[in-house]
Structure formats: structure tokens, C-alpha cells
Amino acid sequence: xxxxxxxxxxxxxxxxxxxxxxxxxxxxxxxxxxxxxxxxxxxxxxxxxxxxxxxxxxxxxxxxxxxxxxxxxxxxxxxxxxxxxxxxxxxxxxxxxxxxxxxxxxxxxxxxxxxxxxxxxxxxxxxxxxxxxxxxxxxxxxxxxxxxxxxxxxxxxxxxxxxxxxxxxxxxxxxxxxxxxxxxxxxxxxxxxxxxxxxxxxxxxxxxxxxxxxxxxxxxxxxxxxxxxxxxxxxxxxxxxxxxxxxxxxxxxxxxxxxxxxxxxxxxxxxxxxxxxxxxxxxxxxxxxxxxxxxxxxxxxxxxxxxxxxxxxxxxxxxxxxxxxxxxxxxxxxxxxxxxxxxxxxxxxxxxxxxxxxxxxxxxxxxxxxxxxxx
Amino acid sequence: xxxxxxxxxxxxxxxxxxxxxxxxxxxxxxxxxxxxxxxxxxxxxxxxxxxxxxxxxxxxxxxxxxxxxxxxxxxxxxxxxxxxxxxxxxxxxxxxxxxxxxxxxxxxxxxxxxxxxxxxxxxxxxxxxxxxxxxxxxxxxxxxxxxxxxxxxxxxxxxxxxxxxxxxxxxxxxxxxxxxxxxxxxxxxxxxxxxxxxxxxxxxxxxxxxxxxxxxxxxxxxxxxxxxxxxxxxxxxxxxxxxxxxxxxxxxxxxxxxxxxxxxxxxxxxxxxxxxxxxxxxxxxxxxxxxxxxxxxxxxxxxxxxxxxxxxxxxxxxxxxxxxxxxxxxxxxxxxxxxxxxxxxxxxxxxxxxxxxxxxxxxxxxxxxxxxxxxxxxxxxxxxxxxxxxxxxxxxxxxxxxxxxxxxxxxxxxxxxxxxxxxxxxxxxxxxxxxxxxxxxxxxxxxxxxxxxxxxxxxxxxxxxxxxxxxxxxxxxxxxxxxxxxxxxxxxxxxxxxxxxxxxxxxxxxxxxxxxxxxxxxxx
Numbered sequence: 001x002x003x004x005x006x007x008x009x010x011x012x013x014x015x016x017x018x019x020x021x022x023x024x025x026x027x028x029x030x031x032x033x034x035x036x037x038x039x040x041x042x043x044x045x046x047x048x049x050x051x052x053x054x055x056x057x058x059x060x061x062x063x064x065x066x067x068x069x070x071x072x073x074x075x076x077x078x079x080x081x082x083x084x085x086x087x088x089x090x091x092x093x094x095x096x097x098x099x100x101x102x103x104x105x106x107x108x109x110x111x112x113x114x115x116x117x118x119x120x121x122x123x124x125x126x127x128x129x130x131x132x133x134x135x136x137x138x139x140x141x142x143x144x145x146x147x148x149x150x151x152x153x154x155x156x157x158x159x160x161x162x163x164x165x166x167x168x169x170x171x172x173x174x175x176x177x178x179x180x181x182x183x184x185x186x187x188x189x190x191x192x193x194x195x196x197x198x199x200x201x202x203x204x205x206x207x208x209x210x211x212x213x214x215x216x217x218x219x220x221x222x223x224x225x226x227x228x229x230x231x232x233x234x235x236x237x238x239x240x241x242x243x244x245x246x247x248x249x250x251x252x253x254x255x256x257x258x259x260x261x262x263x264x265x266x267x268x269x270x271x272x273x274x275x276x277x278x279x280x281x282x283x284x285x286x287x288x289x290x291x292x293x294x295x296x297x298x299x300x301x302x303x304x305x306x307x308x309x310x311x312x313x314x315x316x317x318x319x320x321x322x323x324x325x326x327x328x329x330x331x332x333x334x335x336x337x338x339x340x341x342x343x344x345x346x347x348x349x350x351x352x353x354x355x356x357x358x359x360x361x362x363x364x365x366x367x368x369x370x371x372x373x374x375x
Numbered sequence: 376x377x378x379x380x381x382x383x384x385x386x387x388x389x390x391x392x393x394x395x396x397x398x399x400x401x402x403x404x405x406x407x408x409x410x411x412x413x414x415x416x417x418x419x420x421x422x423x424x425x426x427x428x429x430x431x432x433x434x435x436x437x438x439x440x441x442x443x444x445x446x447x448x449x450x451x452x453x454x455x456x457x458x459x460x461x462x463x464x465x466x467x468x469x470x471x472x473x474x475x476x477x478x479x480x481x482x483x484x485x486x487x488x489x490x491x492x493x494x495x496x497x498x499x500x501x502x503x504x505x506x507x508x509x510x511x512x513x514x515x516x517x518x519x520x521x522x523x524x525x526x527x528x529x530x531x532x533x534x535x536x537x538x539x540x541x542x543x544x545x546x547x548x549x550x551x552x553x554x555x556x557x558x559x560x561x562x563x564x565x566x567x568x569x570x571x572x573x574x575x576x577x578x579x580x581x582x583x584x585x586x587x588x589x590x591x592x593x594x595x596x597x598x599x600x601x602x603x604x605x606x607x608x609x610x611x612x613x614x615x616x617x618x619x620x621x622x623x624x625x626x627x628x629x630x631x632x633x634x635x636x637x638x639x640x641x642x643x644x645x646x647x648x649x650x651x652x653x654x655x656x657x658x659x660x661x662x663x664x665x666x667x668x669x670x671x672x673x674x675x676x677x678x679x680x681x682x683x684x685x686x687x688x689x690x691x692x693x694x695x696x697x698x699x700x701x702x703x704x705x706x707x708x709x710x711x712x713x714x715x716x717x718x719x720x721x722x723x724x725x726x727x728x729x730x731x732x733x734x735x736x737x738x739x740x741x742x743x744x745x746x747x748x749x750x751x752x753x754x755x756x757x758x759x760x761x762x763x764x765x766x767x768x769x770x771x772x773x774x775x776x777x778x779x780x781x782x783x784x785x786x787x788x789x790x791x792x793x794x795x796x797x798x799x800x801x802x803x804x805x806x807x808x809x810x811x812x813x814x815x816x817x818x819x820x821x822x823x824x825x826x827x828x829x830x831x832x833x834x835x836x837x838x839x840x841x842x843x844x845x846x847x848x849x850x851x852x853x854x855x856x857x858x859x860x861x862x863x864x865x866x867x868x869x870x871x872x873x874x875x876x877x878x879x880x881x882x883x884x885x886x887x888x889x890x891x892x893x894x895x896x897x898x899x
Contacts, residue, residue, distance in 0.1 A: 224756045229739070229746050236734045242688055243721070243729040244744040245711030 006356060012303070016296055016344060018351045020310070023343040027336040036327050048320025049313035055320065057188060057202025063305075063312030064204075064269045065090075067211040069290025070308055071218050072125075072263035074299035078222055079255040080235040085132060085147025086263040087287025088154030089125040093264020095158065096124030097271040098166070098176055098278035105183035113183050117272050118210070118265070125264015126257040128154060133256030137249040143256070151287070158280065166278055176278040185273040205273035207265075214262065215301035221258075231255050263287060292345035307344075314340060383447030386411040386543050386574035387432070392441035394427055401427040402438070403598040409543075409591075411446065414565060414575040416585040416606070419595030420618055420818035421789045425578050428595070429545055433465045434458040445543070464536025468548040470528050472520045478531050479503065479516045482538050499538070506537050511567050525673075526557035533564065543574045550584060554673050555846070555879035562588050580819075582611040583847075594618055619820045629830045632854040635664035637697070638807050638838035639685065644694035646680055646862075654680045656862040657694070664806070667829065667839040669853030669870070671846065671878050677862035678842045679724055682811050685840070686721040687714035699806050715744060717807075720800035724811030724842065726789070730796040733785035737775075738766035740784040741799050773798035774824065790821030797825060801832055808832050811842045826852060846875055860884040 006015075028038035049059045069086040076083035083089075100120040104113060132146035159174070166176035185206045189199040222228040234241045234251045241248055270282045293311055297303030318333035343350075387409040394402040401424045409415045419425045431438045434455040443450050445461045452458050458465075472481050483499040500516060507513055514523075514530050523531070529549060536544055546565075550558045565575050565588065579585060585592050586606060593603045594617040602617045616622055639662040646655040655677045662668045670678050683689040685698060687709045696703040699717040703709045711721075721744075723729040731740035742751055742762055751762050766780035773794040775787070784792065793813065800808065810829065814822040829852060833839050843849050849856050850873050857867045858881040866881040 220756065224759070226747050226752050226757060229742075229757065232735070233732055233743070233746075236732045237728060239725065239728040240730070240732050240743060243686075243711065243723050244746065245687070245713075245715065 006352070006359060010355065010359070012298060015348070015351060015355070016307070018355070019296075019344040019348065020340060022351070023336075023339040026343075027339045030335065031328065031332075034327060034332070036325060041321060041325060041328060044324045045314070045317030045321050047317075048324070049317035052200070054200035054202050055316055057200065057204040058316040058319075059309065059312040060208055061203040061205070061269070061274070061312070062315040063308040064208045064211045064273075065266045065286040066289055066293045066308035066311050067215060067305055068266040068269070069263050069287050070293035070297060070304040071214060071301060072259045072261075073290050073294035074297070074301070074304055075218055075222065075231075075262065076255055076259040077294060077299050078228075078235045079231045079251055081136070081252065081255060081259070082144050083129065083147055083256065083259045083263075084144050084291065085129060085150050085260070085287070086266075086290045087283055087285070088147070088151035089128045089260040089263035090266035090270075090287045091151075091154045091158055091283045092128040092267075093121040093125035093261075094267030094271045094278065094282060095161070096120035096122075096264065097267045101179045101183045101272065102166075102176060102278075105180040110182055114185075117183075118268060121264040121267045122261035123264075125262070125267070126260040128264070129256045129260025130253075133253050133260075136256070137252040155281075162278065162280055174280055178277045179272075181276075183272065184276055185268070187273070203274040205269065207269035207273045210265070210268065212305065214265065215305055218262070219301040227254065263290070289341070292341040295348055296344040311337075311340075384411055385409060385444070386446060387576070388444035388447070389428075389432075390442045390444070392428065392431060392438045392443070394431060394436060394438050400598050402431070405441070405595075405598075405600055407593060407600055407603075409574060409576060411574050412569060412572050413590040414569055414577065414588055416589035416592040417576065417578045417595060418580060418582065418585055418592060418614060418618060420580070420820070421816055422818075423595040423618070424598040425595050426547065427598075429465070429547060429576070429578060432458065432463060433545065459539050459541070462540060462542040464533075464539060464541025464544050466529065466532040466536060466544065466546045466549060468551060470525075470532055472528060472531060474521045475519065477517050477519055478514050478523075478534075481520060481531055482535050486539055502538060503534065506534060510537070510564065510571060512537075512564060524557075525552045526554075526560060529553070529561060530564070533568075537573075541573070543576065544568065545576045545578070547578045548580070549577065550579065550581065551844070552674060554882050555875055556883055558584070582614050585614065586611060596620060615819055619818070621820075627826050627830060627851050630834070632666040632833065634666040634854075635836065637661050637663045638699055639840060640697035641681075641685070642695045642697075644681075644684065644691065644696060646684065646689065646692040653862050655684070655692070658859075658862070658864055660857065660864065662807070662838040662840050664836050664838050665833060666854045667833050667841055667852055669849035669856040670840065670842045670859055671849050671856050671882060672859035673882050674844055676859045676882075678859055679811070680862075681859075682721070682724065682809050682840075682842055685714075685809055686719065687711040711744065712747070718803065718805045719807040719809065720803065720805035721809040722796055722800050722811060722813060724815075726793055726796060726812075726815070731784045731792060733783070735784050736781050737770070737784055737787065737795060738762050738780035741766040741769055741780070741795060743799070745799070745803075769795060769798035769802055772802070773828070788818070790817040793817050793825065794821060797828060801828060804835065805832075805837060808837050808839045810839065812844060813841070814843075814845065814848060822848075846878055849873075849878075850875075858882055 024042065031038040031041050048055050050056055069090060072086050072089065073083055097117045097120055100117045101113065104116065128150060132143055132150055135141035135146050136143040162174040167174050168177050188204045189201045192199045222231065230246045230251055233244060233246055234248050238248055266283065266286055271278060275282055289311055293304055293307045296307040314337050318337060321328055321333055322330050385408045387407065389405055389407040392402050392405040405428055417425050427436065430436045432443070432452065434452045434457050437453055443452055450461050452461065473484065476484070479496065479499055482503060483495050487495040488498045489495060503516055512530055512534055514527055514534065520528065520531070533544065549561060553561060568575060577589065589606045591603065592606050592609065592614065593600050594614060595601065596618060641658055641660040644655055644658045645653055648654050658681065670681070672678050680689065684691055685696065688711055690708045691703060691705050693705065698714060699719050701717055727733060731743060742765065751758055763780045767778065769775065770778040770780070775791050775794045775798065787795065797813070813825050813829065817825065829839060841849065841853055850870055853870045855867060856870055856873050856878065857864050858878060859865065860882065865884050868877060
């Protein structure tokens with residue numbers, strides 16, 4: 001049967017929607033199997049994510065993390081680098097934030113702490129990406145393998161530091177002390193409270209705005225600077241980069257450092273905005289979800305923001321679902337999220353050939369001035 | 376009802392074959408009859424639909440409409456297995472052989488006679504002996520593919536097809552990688568195949584070969600067969616005109632060169648690869664302002680490395696280069712960006728991999744290598760307007776069609792891609808122009824234009840170094856031709872004295888132009 005190349009809108013909007021629908025279909029079957037009504041379950045999830053102010057707050061708070069880790073994956077992907085290490089880079093980024101805040105929270109005012117903390121998050125995240133980047137650029141070790149390894153190293157390093165260094169003497173839980181409230185990022189409900197507007201409390205904070213700004217900056221960087229041009233050249237064709245005098249090694253370093261820095265920014269949201277202390281496993285898989293977010297968002301900042309909100313809604317709606325429908329366990333919710341990640345990440349292009357055939361049925365040939373292609 | 380058989384004197388009878396890719400009509404109601412036991416040529420520009428038609432015959436694509444008759448029998452070809460079963464064998468432009476297998480193993484690959492290899496090997500060896508006797512196709516059965524020269528590899532491909540029982544052999548651009556002598560040998564093989572009753576279809580854009588080899592020729596243009604001729608009753612000029620759809624000039628008018636100061640000087644330049652093998656071996660060369668020096672040679676004999684060294688892509692090994700007044704040695708290496716700043720332009724051999732980025736818009740490809748220039752950059756951000764305007768200017772100057780700067784580079788035809796690259800490199804009026812394979816895979820109409828532009832650069836005082844696999848191109852464009860063999864320069868001739876035979880012998884290193892130093896018999 002004849003295939004028709006898909007128009008851009010189908011590629012960007014229709015395919016992700018089909019993927020989500022397929023994921024929900026499979027998830028619905030599973031929910032039916034455990035004896036619950038899938039339509040009711042999805043309604044509860046949607047209500048939980050968008051139905052009330054606190055829910056929306058949580059959705060956007062989760063989305064903040066996904067925007068950072070998604071942008072991190074995307075920027076690396078433009079240089080054809082698959083950065084799987086967002087998890088570790090975000091974790092170490094959070095360490096950088098905590099170090100700055102623990103050192104200066106009683107000394108410096110908030111407006112001085114914020115840039116320092118952001119700088120530390122980016123620096124530490126970048127540093128954690130630097131060794132895999134160096135090994136890829138100058139020694140040819142595959143970035144996927146090394147960044148995965150660095151996730152484990154980060155995890156163990158943090159256990160060691162929290163148990164042996166940051167732990168509050170006499171305490172049983174491996175956590176640092178709580179920062180002085182002076183060093184906390186303002187939450188949205190605090191911000192509105194100043195103007196006498198009552199907004200339901202949620203962890204949503206200033207870092208959401210920072211994430212949106214980061215999205216704009218990444219967009220400008222990739223498509224409107226000579227460095228972004230060089231990154232994309234390397235990503236599309238290394239021989240062309242070589243010919244143009246672009247050093248692939250340098251580009252790998254620059255791209256991975258930026259990618260690590262963006263992932264590290266998730267530490268600002270979690271450590272400075274929400275937890276207000278350093279603790280174990282605060283990254284909670286945001287780094288890995290960033291991969292699915294970037295895939296679904298087609299490595300474009302706008303797409304990443306939208307898919308981050310979708311994933312934020314899944315996290316938040318999923319939490320409400322376990323609460324409302326006790327038959328559906330936390331694991332079940334994780335499974336539903338897993339289906340979405342599977343269909344919109346790993347199986348992104350599964351539906352494309354079918355869709356192309358479908359378009360082939362409906363689109364009639366139009367005469368064209370273009371010369372026919374050989375092959 | 377459609378008839379299910381036709382005249383069996385036709386090995387292939389295609390009726391009303393149509394195939395479109397999206398909105399592009401690659402084949403439009405193609406009718407083609409190929410007489411059994413003849414050699415039939417198919418010519419056409421790139422994108423005329425030759426390869427699509429052959430791919431339909433070989434089962435890579437299924438036609439949208441039309442019928443295929445093989446030896447008079449209506450045949451449905453849905454995949455290559457159907458095609459092989461119908462007796463069709465294909466020799467691809469790029470060989471499809473397993474490098475670390477022997478000839479015998481490659482021939483029987485996928486056509487083993489049983490699960491155990493020992494039996495297959497005996498059978499295959501016996502069959503190969505028979506084919507060798509019958510067609511005079513001698514190849515050492517136990518040689519590793521990686522040890523064989525390209526001419527031999529092609530024989531292996533032909534043997535593979537015959538081993539699978541091919542009675543119709545399709546060859547797609549078979550001579551692209553061969554020396555003139557190897558080409559002659561191939562033609563001898565094809566003629567003997569014809570004597571034995573095999574039908575041969577050859578796709579090529581080299582009209583000289585069509586005239587020398589084929590019995591019949593069909594011309595394709597824009598997805599259609601526009602003419603079929605008995606080869607003896609047509610001419611190169613007529614075929615070229617049919618291909619392009621208008622009169623084409625086959626030769627270039629150019630005034631004698633007026634060489635000025637040397638702008639490229641290479642002295643004892645050597646380059647060694649990872650294994651310590653010399654890719655370039657004490658090469659010395661000079662190109663002066665206002666002349667075109669051509670480099671002939673079978674591809675892979677050091678021409679690409681020479682271009683890469685001169686353009687700063689590869690770091691020099693031993694020896695010295697003087698590039699546009701700047702000395703480059705291994706102690707004083709350079710890089711492509713710096714070389715460009717010395718007003719050296721480079722049109723790379725591999726257009727699609729290097730010359731542009733297929734995924735980029737034409738405007739983005741049009742600044743490749745010049746993307747850091749202040750012309751296109753502010754302090755932080757690029758200047759999109761300036762980039763688009765520049766691309767528009769290049770497209771206008773070099774007649775790139777369609778003139779849409781935002782169109783993806785991959786969506787231009789080969790000729791237009793090449794014109795865009797040439798425009799980009801020639802626009803800053805460079806002092807030195809390095810050109811690799813300027814017309815490979817480019818339509819005849821565009822070739823004429825590109826040749827004119829290169830000569831115009833010479834006349835404007837640029838030093839031009841031209842690497843080409845097309846001897847015709849070298850002989851008509853260059854003022855002097857040097858020949859490379861295994862990394863060395865083995866000879867030099869003035870273009871006016873060069874002919875195919877001399878160059879061909881030099882390319883195979885069987886000839887030295889100076890009889891006093893010759894150790895071999897020079898054919899008259």
C-alpha cells in the first residue's frame with residue numbers, strides 16, 4: 001500500500017497523542033483486570049492533576065524537574081549524545097546547592113544566595129558530566145555506558161556523604177540540617193499571600209519560572225547562536241563538522257557540560273525550593289523521566305515544557321489515584337507511568353508507518369514542480 | 376482481461392509501470408522492452424527514475440501500477456526473492472560483499488545447498504568452476520574479499536548473480552570505481568555473457584560507455600522513457616540532448632592558461648595512517664595563480680588525503696606545504712578555519728556527508744564553514760536575516776533551484792546541492808580553490824554550468840586544484856594533469872597532450888611519460 005509522508009502537524013501533535021492514547025488503552029486493560037473501572041481511574045487522575053489549585057501546584061512542581069532534566073537530555077541529543085546521566089547530575093547538582101546554602105544561609109541575603117546556588121547547581125552538574133564527556137571526546141568510551149556508571153557513583157557518593165558528613169550529630173536519619181528560611185525559594189502561595197491572595201499551598205516555587213527561562217535560553221542557544229549551529233552540525237554529520245573546522249571533541253565537551261548543568265538545576269527546585277535540606281534519593285527518577293520527556297517533546301524546548309506538564313500531571317494524578325482508589329497501589333500507578341514512557345519514549349515511531357499508510361489512502365496526488373527523486 | 380503472456384523474445388517487458396513517492400512521480404507509465412540476449416543501456420540524469428525502475432524490477436519497491444513480463448510470462452515481483460526466482464540478478468553500484476569472507480563464501484552466502492556447510496562448499500566450488508569455464512570469469516575462489524582489487528570484486532558480484540541462476544543481469548553504474556583498463560575487461564565479460572545468451576541491462580550516465588557496449592539504449596527523463604534507440608543509429612550528442620531535453624555542449628571553450636605566482640606549493644609531503652602505511656608518499660606539486668591542475672587516479676590513491684591536508688582537515692605528516700603564502704608543517708599545523716581565512720576554498724569530494732548538512736535548511740548549509748563570520752553573527756545571537764539574504768544571493772548567482780533558502784538541503788537535487796556548495800566556496804573569490812569531484816552524480820545540464828564557473832575562477836586569477844574521477848572532465852578542464860598512484864605522483868602531462876590511454880596506463884602505474892626512465896614497454 002502507498003505511504004504518504006506525514007505533514008508536520010501530524011508528526012508533532014498527532015503521533016504523541018496517539019502514543020498517549022495507546023498507553024492509556026493498555027493501562028486501562030490492566031486496571032480492568034484488577035477489577036476497577038478504568039474510566040473512573042483516569043477521571044480521578046485528571047481531576048487530581050488539574051482539578052484543584054493544590055493539584056495544579058503539584059503538577060507544575062513535578063514539571064519543573066522534568067523541564068530541567070528534559071532540556072538536559074535534549075541539548076545533548078542535538079549533538080547526537082545520549083546523556084543517560086541526568087539522574088546523577090541532578091543529584092550532584094543538589095549537593096552543590098546544599099553546600100552553598102549550608103555555608104552561607106546565615107551570612108548572605110537571599111538575593112546573593114540565589115545566584116550562588118544556581119551557579120553551584122550548574123557547576124556541580126556540569127562537573128559530574130565532565131568525566132564521561134572527556135572519556136567520550138578524547139578516549140572514545142561510549143557516553144551511554146559512562147553516564148550510567150556515573151549515576152551509580154553519584155548515588156553511592158551521596159550515601160557516604162550524608163551518612164558520614166552531612167548527618168546532624170545524634171540524628172538517626174541521613175539528612176543535613178534544615179537551611180535557614182532566608183535561603184528558601186519563595187513558593188507561589190507565599191508570593192500571592194503577600195498581595196492578600198489566598199492560593200492553596202503546594203511545593204510550586206520560583207524555580208518553575210527559572211525553568212521556563214532556561215527553556216527560552218536553550219531555544220535561543222540551539223537555533224540562534226553559532227555554538228548551537230556547531231552543536232547541530234556535529235549532531236547531524238561529523239564529517240561536515242570536520243570539513244567546516246568545528247572540533248567535535250570541543251563540541252562534545254561543551255554540550256555535555258551544558259547538559260550536566262541543566263540537569264543539576266533540578267537541585268534548585270528540590271533542595272532550595274522544596275526540601276530545604278540535603279537528603280537521600282531526592283531525585284527520585286526525575287533524571288530518567290527526562291529522557292522520555294525529551295523524546296516526547298522532540299528535543300524542542302516548547303515540546304519539553306508541554307510534555308513535562310503531562311508527566312507532572314501523571315505523577316500528581318497518580319498520587320491522588322492511590323489515595324482515592326485503594327485497590328490501585330502505588331506500583332500500579334508506576335506501571336501506568338511506565339506505559340506512557342514506553343509508548344511515547346521507546347515506541348515513539350511505532351505508529352508512524354500505519355499513519356503514513358492511512359494518509360496515503362486519503363491524500364490524492366497533486367502535481368508538483370519538484371523533480372522526481374531517483375531511488 | 377489482461378493477457379498473461381507476451382512475446383517471449385523479450386527478456387523484460389514492462390508495461391505502464393508507475394511509482395510515486397508522496398507527491399513525486401518517480402516513474403510515470405514506463406514502457407520498456409528488452410530483447411533477450413542483448414545488452415541494453417538505460418541512461419538519464421540523476422533523478423530521472425532509472426534506479427527506481429530497476430528497484431521495482433529487483434523487488435525493492437512495488438510498482439503502484441503496471442505489469443511486468445519476464446520472458447513473456449506475467450510475473451509479480453514483491454521482493455528480491457521473487458526477482459531472483461524469475462532469473463534476475465543485480466550488481467549494485469556499491470558492492471554488497473562480506474569483507475572478511477572468501478570469494479566462495481560470498482558467492483554461496485544465502486544460497487547454501489543445505490544446513491551443513493561442507494556440502495555447500497563442494498557444490499559451490501563445482502558450480503563456480505563451471506561458470507568460470509563457460510563465461511571466462513576467472514576469480515580466485517579462496518581469496519579474501521578484503522585482499523581483492525575493485526575490478527575483481529565486481530566479478531564476484533556478477534558471479535553471485537549467475538550462481539543464483541540469473542539470466543538477466545542488471546548493473547547499476549558499474550564503472551564508477553574502475554580504471555579504463557578494468558572497464559574494458561568488464562565490457563569483455565559482459566560481451567561474453569551476451570554470447571552465452573544472458574541479457575544485460577546497464578544503467579550509466581557515461582554516454583561513451585553506452586556507445587561502446589550496448590545494442591539498444593533507452594533514455595529516461597523525469598520519470599518517463601523519452602526515447603529508445605538502436606545504439607548504432609544514435610550519437611552521444613543526440614542522447615545527451617534527449618537526457619537533458621535541450622542541446623548540450625560537450626566541450627568547454629577556454630583560453631590558454633596564464634599562470635602567475637605559485638599559490639600552492641607542496642614539497643615532499645608524506646602522510647602515514649594508523650598502521651604506518653604511507654597514504655601520501657613524498658608528493659611535490661605546484662599550482663600557480665590562473666591555472667587549473669587536475670589530479671587523476673583511481674579513487675583511494677591519495678587524492679582525498681591530499682585535499683584534506685591542503686584544506687587543514689588532516690594534520691600534516693612529513694614535508695612542507697605553502698598554502699596561499701603560509702607555511703604549514705607538522706611543527707606548524709593549521710586547521711580548516713585558519714585555512715579558510717587565508718582565502719582558500721574547498722569543495723569537498725563527498726557532497727552529502729561533508730559539503731552540506733542534509734538536515735539543515737539551504738540557508739544554514741550555505742554558511743557551513745563560514746558560520747563564525749561576523750557577517751552572520753552579533754555578539755551572542757546569529758543574524759537570521761543576513762544568513763537568508765546571503766543564501767538568496769548565492770542561489771541567484773548560481774541558479775540554484777528551487778530558490779528557497781528555508782528548504783531542507785536534502786530536498787535539492789544533486790546538481791543543485793553542488794551548485795549551492797560551489798556558490799558558497801566561490802562567492803568570497805578565493806585565491807586558492809580546492810575542488811573534489813565537482814560533477815559526481817550531477818545532471819549534464821548542471822555539469823556544463825559548473826565547468827564554466829571553475830574556468831571563470833581560473834581566469835579571475837585563482838589557483839585551482841581539481842581532483843576528479845572523470846577523465847573527460849580532467850582533460851577538458853585542467854591545464855596540467857598529474858596522476859597519483861598509491862600515494863605517489865607517478866606522472867604529469869599537459870592537458871593538450873593527454874589522452875585516455877596514457878592516463879589510464881599511468882593510473883595503473885604501467886606507464887611513465889618519459890621513455891628514458893621507463894622500465895616497461897610503452898605501447899605506442
